[in-house]
Amino acid sequence: MSKVAFITGITGQDGMYLAELLLKKGYIVHGLRRRSSLSNTGRIDRVVEEANRLERRLTLHHGDLTDSTNLVRLIQNIQPDEIYNLAAMSHVHVSFDTPEYTANADGIGTLRLLEAVRLLGLTGKTRIYQASTSELYGLVQAVPQSESTPFYPRSPYAVAKLYGYWITVNYREAYGMYACNGILFNHESPVRGETFVTRKITRAVARIASGLQLTLGLGNLSAKRDWGHARDYVDAMWRILQQDVPEDYVIATGQTTEVRHFVQLAFAEAGIEIAFEGEGAEEYGYVVTSNRPEVAIGQKVVQVDPRFYRPSEVDLLLGDPTKAAEKLGWTPQTDLAGLVQEMVANDLEEARRVVELRKLGYSVSLDIE
Ligand code: NDP
Ligand code: GDR
Numbered sequence: 001m002s003k004v005a006f007i008t009g010i011t012g013q014d015g016m017y018l019a020e021l022l023l024k025k026g027y028i029v030h031g032l033r034r035r036s037s038l039s040n041t042g043r044i045d046r047v048v049e050e051a052n053r054l055e056r057r058l059t060l061h062h063g064d065l066t067d068s069t070n071l072v073r074l075i076q077n078i079q080p081d082e083i084y085n086l087a088a089m090s091h092v093h094v095s096f097d098t099p100e101y102t103a104n105a106d107g108i109g110t111l112r113l114l115e116a117v118r119l120l121g122l123t124g125k126t127r128i129y130q131a132s133t134s135e136l137y138g139l140v141q142a143v144p145q146s147e148s149t150p151f152y153p154r155s156p157y158a159v160a161k162l163y164g165y166w167i168t169v170n171y172r173e174a175y176g177m178y179a180c181n182g183i184l185f186n187h188e189s190p191v192r193g194e195t196f197v198t199r200k201i202t203r204a205v206a207r208i209a210s211g212l213q214l215t216l217g218l219g220n221l222s223a224k225r226d227w228g229h230a231r232d233y234v235d236a237m238w239r240i241l242q243q244d245v246p247e248d249y250v251i252a253t254g255q256t257t258e259v260r261h262f263v264q265l266a267f268a269e270a271g272i273e274i275a276f277e278g279e280g281a282e283e284y285g286y287v288v289t290s291n292r293p294e295v296a297i298g299q300k301v302v303q304v305d306p307r308f309y310r311p312s313e314v315d316l317l318l319g320d321p322t323k324a325a326e327k328l329g330w331t332p333q334t335d336l337a338g339l340v341q342e343m344v345a346n347d348l349e350e351a352r353r354v355v356e357l358r359k360l361g362y363s364v365s366l367d368i369e
Contacts, residue, residue: 006078008032008065009086013191016043018084018234019058023051030078032063032087043191065109072116082241084129085113091195092135093310095157102156107163114171123177127241130168132181133161134317144320147250154312178246182237185252185319188339189230190346195369197259198227201266206347208301209270210355211294213368215301219308221260221283224316228253229334239328252319253332263302269344274301281306
């Protein structure tokens with residue numbers, strides 16, 4: 001008998017990689033999608049098509065984490081063995097503009113799912129994965145950050161996720177549910193949302209290298225993040241739900257890198273060496289060497305733009321994945337160099353297509369943030 005999984009947030013980055021992984025493992029997969037005025041299934045369409053070519057193994061259902069009647073009905077119909085709660089308003093900066101909605105979707109949304117499973121009498125059957133985050137650590141208390149490091153959230157997003165974390169622990173302890181938190185550090189990929197810093201950088205680098213864009217505006221260049229590949233991290237999610245005892249795990253690479261350095265790595269991948277000069281809001285990046293005819297030596301390609309500063313920042317994230325290695329047998333397979341290479345190659349190909357379409361006379365919007 002195939003296992004049945006229900007993924008909220010299936011149209012997002014992680015949802016796509018997780019759906020692919022579970023289908024490969026023989027699962028029947030159901031996913032929650034939001035209604036939107038334009039299609040929001042660009043990432044998952046190919047996976048749906050492949051999964052349903054021979055038999056119907058992946059089904060998308062309309063719904064929302066802010067609607068408990070919808071969640072109860074879906075879970076009752078699907079009777080999942082595993083729920084992966086990946087849905088969230090996941091942008092830290094945007095959460096300062098939409099704090100109440102973020103609390104509702106990311107915090108209370110988690111409670112709605114747990115309650116649905118409990119009220120439907122599925123506590124003995126359904127295992128739940130909660131997408132917790134390294135943002136919980138916030139203001140640095142200790143490094144590297146492990147399962148026992150205290151939390152100090154620094155954004156409405158992180159505070160909402162803190163509720164999600166603790167309500168998951170509470171339902172496990174109070175009702176004996178198999179419910180676990182994966183405390184995942186930043187993970188990226190070619191399908192990462194375009195306004196998260198890594199993808200914003202690799203897209204801009206590809207466009208600058210292709211003569212489609214002149215500069216890249218960024219906020220805090222000194223923030224440090226522990227960046228891994230989303231493909232590896234969804235494998236950890238699955239492993240967390242296959243243990244004898246439900247527990248919480250940190251998933252990270254154990255390496256941290258400045259945003260500034262990520263920018264240099266991405267430009268180097270496109271054949272452009274850059275250096276930084278100036279301080280604070282006056283800092284800029286300029287071209288030192290270039291093997292791209294569209295990019296001149298001395299050209300200013302990076303500029304600090306205070307619009308991208310956050311009201312309160314998380315300066316340093318560095319995870320300790322020892323427990324995941326020992327208990328789950330999980331280690332990351334892609335390092336930072338491999339991640340940057342894959343993302344830049346993907347975005348160079350996208351830029352090449354834009355150039356081709358424009359040559360053919362089509363108008364293509366670049367949608368630069
Ligand atoms: P994305 O932003 O790419 O995807 C978020 C998903 O949630 C999308 O499918 C989105 O739908 C959906 N969603 C948003 N709001 C709602 C709602 N109210 N009801 C139903 N669905 C909703 O995030 P990622 O894939 O990167 O991350 C997955 C999860 O992991 C998130 O919870 C995130 O907070 C968390 N996380 C992510 C990390 C990372 O580095 N990527 C690290 C640690 C935690 P739509 O497509 O319609 O917008
Ligand atoms: P983060 O990711 O906030 O860590 O949350 P993001 O890529 O948005 O920012 C990382 C760091 O880069 C700095 N930064 C910028 N960020 C953005 N988005 N845009 C910019 O122009 C820019 N310039 C500098 C930020 O200030 C920050 O320090 C991600 C999300 O996926 C969360 O959902 C998840 O929980 C955490 O990772 C772990």
